Amino acid sequence: MGFGDVKLALGTGAVLGWYGWPTVMLGTFAGFLLGALYGGALVVARRAGRKTAIAFGPFLISGALLGLLVGAYTA
Numbered sequence: 001m002g003f004g005d006v007k008l009a010l011g012t013g014a015v016l017g018w019y020g021w022p023t024v025m026l027g028t029f030a031g032f033l034l035g036a037l038y039g040g041a042l043v044v045a046r047r048a049g050r051k052t053a054i055a056f057g058p059f060l061i062s063g064a065l066l067g068l069l070v071g072a073y074t075a
Helices: 003-017 021-044 057-074
Strands: none
Touching: 003 021, 003 057, 021 057
């Protein structure tokens, strides 16, 4: 993770924190899960190795959006 990802995680954590801890945990977990699935698919397809850099920002944003949508649906 680069410093831009850290700043983005801070902002998304603040936004998700407004809705409560379950939303924060869901958004964070969803972001990491989406990133892991994408990275795993790249490794299986032999398009990336262990040292390949992958941008994590889109997965943080997608996870935060998913956390907001599911958190609003369950509330």
